[in-house]
Amino acid sequence: MQTKVDSPTAQLPQTVEARNPGMELDMDWVMGAQANTSAIERRCATLPGRRSVKKDYQAAWLLRAITLIDLTTLSGDDTEARVRRLCAKARQPVRADLLDRLGVSGLTTGAVCVYHEMVPAAVAALQGSGIPVAAVSTGFPAGLSPFHLRVAEIGESVKAGAEEIDIVISRRHVLEGNWQTLYDEMREFRAACGEAHVKAILATGELGTLRNVARASLVCMMAGADFIKTSTGKETVNATLPVSLVMIRAIRDYHDRTGYRIGYKPAGGISKAKDALVYLSLLKEELGDRWLRPDLFRFGASSLLGDIERQLEHHVSGAYSAGWRHAAG
Numbered sequence: 001m002q003t004k005v006d007s008p009t010a011q012l013p014q015t016v017e018a019r020n021p022g023m024e025l026d027m028d029w030v031m032g033a034q035a036n037t038s039a040i041e042r043r044c045a046t047l048p049g050r051r052s053v054k055k056d057y058q059a060a061w062l063l064r065a066i067t068l069i070d071l072t073t074l075s076g077d078d079t080e081a082r083v084r085r086l087c088a089k090a091r092q093p094v095r096a097d098l099l100d101r102l103g104v105s106g107l108t109t110g111a112v113c114v115y116h117e118m119v120p121a122a123v124a125a126l127q128g129s130g131i132p133v134a135a136v137s138t139g140f141p142a143g144l145s146p147f148h149l150r151v152a153e154i155g156e157s158v159k160a161g162a163e164e165i166d167i168v169i170s171r172r173h174v175l176e177g178n179w180q181t182l183y184d185e186m187r188e189f190r191a192a193c194g195e196a197h198v199k200a201i202l203a204t205g206e207l208g209t210l211r212n213v214a215r216a217s218l219v220c221m222m223a224g225a226d227f228i229k230t231s232t233g234k235e236t237v238n239a240t241l242p243v244s245l246v247m248i249r250a251i252r253d254y255h256d257r258t259g260y261r262i263g264y265k266p267a268g269g270i271s272k273a274k275d276a277l278v279y280l281s282l283l284k285e286e287l288g289d290r291w292l293r294p295d296l297f298r299f300g301a302s303s304l305l306g307d308i309e310r311q312l313e314h315h316v317s318g319a320y321s322a323g324w325r326h327a328a329g
């Protein structure tokens with residue numbers, strides 16, 4: 001990936017992406033989806049070693065990565081004060097002196113992601129910034145509360161000002177092969193979101209096989225998902241490169257057949273700048289530059305920003321600062 005990336009704060013393409021309306025459930029397509037695990041693992045194993053970006057290129061890609069972060073706090077002990085601090089970090093993700101030296105201004109994260117109870121505090125703290133609030137929903141992380149309450153939770157978060165809703169699917173529908181039920185559930189979640197964009201969290205670490213991941217990805221896109229997302233961050237196994245490759249290829253397949261571009265959000269356990277670069281190179285190779293924009297790609301991460309800021313400080317000053325100096329990200 002020794003290629004240039006344009007300014008992270010450059011204008012988005014003028015053409016606004018048409019929103020995926022979804023389609024009828026196509027069971028032939030779903031059941032035809034396969035995943036060759038050893039080929040996928042071989043492909044992914046080559047990525048971290050083969051792709052490296054250095055110096056100014058690396059700084060540019062790291063700045064881009066910041067614009068793609070859903071800066072997240074999803075803890076039982078979240079407070080409004082913590083969320084306000086996180087939002088301040090989303091508005092100013094990197095120290096002003098570092099940005100000056102890098103010649104960048106107007107940099108923000110892609111969104112701030114919180115539980116429903118924290119949505120009003122986040123909306124207030126982000127007022128005027130253009131940074132959307134994403135709410136995790138539908139009984140996150142397990143998604144096992146009564147269905148009507150899961151649907152109602154979406155409506156409450158939208159009413160509170162969330163512009164993006166991260167829903168969790170019912171893993172059992174995948175494990176039991178109830179694709180129609182999964183489709184109907186996702187369709188209803190999408191309808192409850194209205195104008196808010198919906199990210200479908202597959203919780204891939206609980207789906208058993210990569211083939212199930214491929215099939216669940218397709219079903220959620222057919223039911224109108226705007227994004228597909230790997231994980232809640234609470235599963236034993238969260239985002240991985242093999243799962244990402246399967247989901248990205250499902251997105252490519254969906255685009256080839258329908259013309260709609262669906263977003264991708266790996267989430268959970270992505271905390272190192274070098275890992276973020278590997279994800280970006282995978283995206284670039286498999287889907288192309290168009291997907292390297294916040295409307296089509298996000299990292300779900302609570303601590304990635306801190307490491308990126310550390311790497312940028314090293315780029316500018318030649319020295320690493322202690323991790324605690326970048327704690328908020």
Ligand SMILES: O=C[C@H](O)COP(=O)(O)O
Nearest residue numbers: 233267268269300301302
């Ligand atoms: O969706 C985001 C994840 O919950 C964040 O996970 P993380 O805390 O491992 O970065």
